[in-house]
Amino acid sequence: MNLKGKVAVVTGGATGIGRAIALKLADRGAAIMIADINDEAASVTAAEVEEISGQSAAFLTDVTDVEACEALATATADTLGPADILVNNAGIAGSAGWQERSYSTEEDWKRTYQVNVIGMSNVTSVFREQMTERRSGRIVNLASIAGREGRPVIPHYSASKAAVISLTQATALELARFNITVNAICPGLLWTPMWRQVGDRYARDNPAYEGMTARQVFDAMIEERIPMKKEQTPEDVADTVAFFVSDDAKNITGQALNVDGGFFMR
Numbered sequence: 722m723n724l725k726g727k728v729a730v731v732t733g734g735a736t737g738i739g740r741a742i743a744l745k746l747a748d749r750g751a752a753i754m755i756a757d758i759n760d761e762a763a764s765v766t767a768a769e770v771e772e773i774s775g776q777s778a779a780f781l782t783d784v785t786d787v788e789a790c791e792a793l794a795t796a797t798a799d800t801l802g803p804a805d806i807l808v809n810n811a812g813i814a815g816s817a818g819w820q821e822r823s824y825s826t827e828e829d830w831k832r833t834y835q836v837n838v839i840g841m842s843n844v845t846s847v848f849r850e851q852m853t854e855r856r857s858g859r860i861v862n863l864a865s866i867a868g869r870e871g872r873p874v875i876p877h878y879s880a881s882k883a884a885v886i887s888l889t890q891a892t893a894l895e896l897a898r899f900n901i902t903v904n905a906i907c908p909g910l911l912w913t914p915m916w917r918q919v920g921d922r923y924a925r926d927n928p929a930y931e932g933m934t935a936r937q938v939f940d941a942m943i944e945e946r947i948p949m950k951k952e953q954t955p956e957d958v959a960d961t962v963a964f965f966v967s968d969d970a971k972n973i974t975g976q977a978l979n980v981d982g983g984f985f986m987r
């Protein structure tokens with residue numbers, strides 16, 4: 722699918738999965754706006770995108786700040802044009818120091834909901850106007866398999882990702898009449914900095930994984946839980962985003978698709 726002439730905004734696009742999504746959509750020809758709190762890494766990724774699709778920008782955005790989100794929407798329209806595609810990827814696993822704690826604190830719940838759920842809603846709200854005016858748009862939200870079923874270790878994160886799936890369905894219903902699709906992706910096990918910290922928590926708090934390194938926990942979970950017996954990658958997730966924003970997915974909305982090698986089959 723050629724995305725030449727399309728403008729895509731990727732929140733949290735500076736690093737990790739978001740960066741892979743930005744590079745993939747650029748490879749299909751889209752102009753990319755990277756919206757991230759990590760300004761330095763965002764500029765590096767925007768420069769990489771520039772090499773691929775020739776059109777990119779980075780805008781310092783905290784998705785929890787409504788005014789910053791409004792400024793992002795204006796900057797996108799002014800520099801690249803109105804957004805055709807929004808990928809709500811920015812997400813966190815807890816508030817500062819979550820990886821050191823055995824139980825979720827009130828601050829973990831608040832901060833995680835603030836970024837993963839309310840932040841997603843903030844960004845969607847400012848871009849839906851650009852999309853509804855033109856009766857066209859694609860929105861992809863990053864959920865997680867942790868949102869499919871309550872998982873131990875980081876309950877606040879699991880609950881926030883279940884909320885993302887619900888938010889996706891509600892937004893899809895609201896925007897369907899404007900020819901805007903809204904779908905979610907539930908990535909499985911990816912060996913990322915986030916998972917390294919989760920693995921450390923499992924090793925410390927779950928007797929089944931006692932004494933293991935984070936990587937050993939990760940490998941054990943792949944062996945136990947993933948029928949395909951392989952880890953997922955940021956590129957796997959980016960490929961799925963590319964599908965959802967393509968014409969091939971024009972009649973798909975309100976769905977949450979697991980990219981998890983069969984970990985969950987619902």
Ligand SMILES: NC(=O)c1ccc[n+]([C@@H]2O[C@H](COP(=O)([O-])OP(=O)(O)OC[C@H]3O[C@@H](n4cnc5c(N)ncnc54)[C@H](O)[C@@H]3O)[C@@H](O)[C@H]2O)c1
Pocket residue numbers: 732733734735736737738739756757758759782783784785810811812813836840863864865866907908909910911912913914915916
């Ligand atoms: N890594 C995994 O194993 C995994 C699995 C399932 C789902 N996910 C989800 O995928 C998404 C990306 O995860 P990742 O592993 O690439 O994480 P990451 O930490 O590598 O990247 C997240 C990006 O979001 C940015 N960000 C954080 N808070 C922000 C805010 N308030 N405003 C704007 N930007 C902000 C960060 O600066 C960073 O660039 C997240 O939503 C995460 O929950 C990740």
